[in-house]
Each structure stands twice: as structure tokens, then as C-alpha cells.
Amino acid sequence: MKYDVFSLIPQVFSGYLGCSILNKAIENGLISVTDEPPYGGGGGMVMKPDPVFAAVESVVGTPPECPVILLTPQGRIFTQQDAQKFAEYPRLALICGRYEGFDERIREHLVTDEISIGDYVLTGGELPALILIDAISRNLNGVLGDPDGAFDDSHASYLLEYPHYTRPPVFRGWEVPEVLLSGNHAKINEWRRQQSLLRTAWRRPDLLQKAELSPKDIRFLRDQGIGPEPD
Numbered sequence: 112m113k114y115d116v117f118s119l120i121p122q123v124f125s126g127y128l129g130c131s132i133l134n135k136a137i138e139n140g141l142i143s144v145t146d147e148p149p150y151g152g153g154g155g156m157v158m159k160p161d162p163v164f165a166a167v168e169s170v171v172g173t174p175p176e177c178p179v180i181l182l183t184p185q186g187r188i189f190t191q192q193d194a195q196k197f198a199e200y201p202r203l204a205l206i207c208g209r210y211e212g213f214d215e216r217i218r219e220h221l222v223t224d225e226i227s228i229g230d231y232v233l234t235g236g237e238l239p240a241l242i243l244i245d246a247i248s249r250n251l252n253g254v255l256g257d258p259d260g261a262f263d264d265s266h267a268s269y270l271l272e273y274p275h276y277t278r279p280p281v282f283r284g285w286e287v288p289e290v291l292l293s294g295n296h297a298k299i300n301e302w303r304r305q306q307s308l309l310r311t312a313w314r315r316p317d318l319l320q321k322a323e324l325s326p327k328d329i330r331f332l333r334d335q336g337i338g339p340e341p342d
């Protein structure tokens with residue numbers, strides 16, 4: 112995956128991308144991130160169309176050969192499903208704003224996607240771009256140690272992940288659930304599925320409406336008095 116990032120302050124990227132899993136992915140050639148030279152905002156507070164078009168088109172072609180993502184608080188909220196979908200492309204362009212934002216013609220005629228990372232406003236699009244790079248890269252083959260890691264995580268199937276425990280089996284009198292020490296993998300998987308369903312129902316009932324539930328899941332939830340709303 113190649114990420115082309117367009118930013119006025121490219122130096123913010125090296126710190127985060129220089130560490131841990133993403134750094135390993137870069138060293139192994141699984142992802143690459145290039146910072147484009149600053150495009151001029153001129154004296155104004157709105158980013159002008161000509162330098163933004165010129166910078167993006169000179170790197171990803173006219174018309175662009177890959178999705179061109181504008182980071183903006185006015186975009187659709189980024190989800191795990193977006194991360195999975197974007198991970199299917201070999202290349203992505205990410206445009207980071209500053210100041211008041213962009214000339215409207217950039218939205219209308221250059222970008223393919225407008226993405227927000229949440230309903231709040233940051234000073235610039237660099238952190239949102241890093242969030243996309245991180246969330247998307249986790250879905251690429253070879254980036255995570257466990258190839259199935261990203262599929263079990265919260266949000267991958269609209270369910271929150273089950274609780275985790277590690278040693279010691281008793282900490283300050285708080286015990287690890289017995290089933291996890293039983294060695295019975297069928298029982299452990301069933302317990303994890305049920306915990307995942309309960310956790311999602313309590314914390315994010317909105318997600319449960321979107322999750323693919325088996326008849327067994329629905330029976331379990333109904334037994335807990337939680338049943339999902341009928342369609």
C-alpha cells in the first residue's frame with residue numbers, strides 16, 4: 112500500500128510512523144508513506160484550489176488513479192468498514208487541511224471521499240490522516256503478527272470484542288473466569304461470543320442492530336432479556 116499524504120507540516124508524520132507495527136510494515140515494504148512538498152495557502156485562510164490540484168495531480172495523475180481522500184470534519188464518519196474497504200486499494204492519496212479548510216472546488220472536482228474522524232474539530236488533518244493510515248494498514252496482509260487479528264477486533268463485524276485476561280489467575284482476589292482456564296476451546300469460544308454480544312448490547316446497542324446474528328445469538332440475547340429489535 113502506498114499512501115501519498117499532502118500536508119503543510121509533513122514533519123509531524125515521522126514520529127508516529129517511526130515506531131512499532133507501522134515502522135515494521137514500512138521496513139518490510141508493506142506500506143510506504145510519502146510527504147508531498149507544502150502546497151501554498153497564500154495569505155488567505157482558505158486553501159486555494161490551484162496549488163492543491165497541482166500537487167495532487169502531479170503525484171497521482173489526472174484524473175487521479177486512486178481514491179483521493181479529503182480529511183474534513185464535514186465528511187462521513189470513518190469506520191472499520193471504511194478501513195477494510197480502503198485496504199483493498201494499492202494506493203491512497205490523503206489531503207490534510209489547515210486553517211478554515213478548502214476552496215469548495217477541491218471537494219467538488221478533486222476528491223473522491225470526504226472523511227471525518229469524529230464530531231469535533233482539530234487544528235489540522237494530519238492526525239486524522241495518521242488515524243486512517245494506522246486503521247487501514249492493520250488490515251493489510253503481514254502487518255499484524257496474527258493474520259486474523261484485525262478480523263476478531265471490535266467493530267470488524269459490528270460487535271465489540273470479548274474481555275481479555277492474562278496471568279495471574281487471581282489478582283487482588285479477582286479471578287479469571289473459570290471457563291478460560293478449562294482448556295475446552297468450544298466452551299471458550301461460546302463464552303467469548305456471548306460476552307461479545309452482551310458487551311455490544313450494553314455499550315453500543317446501535318451496533319448490535321447492524322451485526323450478523325445467528326439464531327443461537329438471538330436466542331441467547333432474548334434469554335438475557337436483550338433481544339435485538341425486530342426489523
Ligand SMILES: C[S@@+](CC[C@H](N)C(=O)[O-])C[C@H]1O[C@@H](n2cnc3c(N)ncnc32)[C@H](O)[C@@H]1O
Nearest residue numbers: 182183184208211212227228232233235236239
Ligand atoms: C480547523 S479545521 C477546519 C474546520 C472547518 N472550518 C469547518 O468548520 O468544517 C482545519 C482542518 O483540520 C482537519 N480536521 C479538523 N477536524 C477534523 C475531523 N474531525 N476529521 C477530519 N479532519 C479534520 C481538516 O483537514 C480541516 O480542513
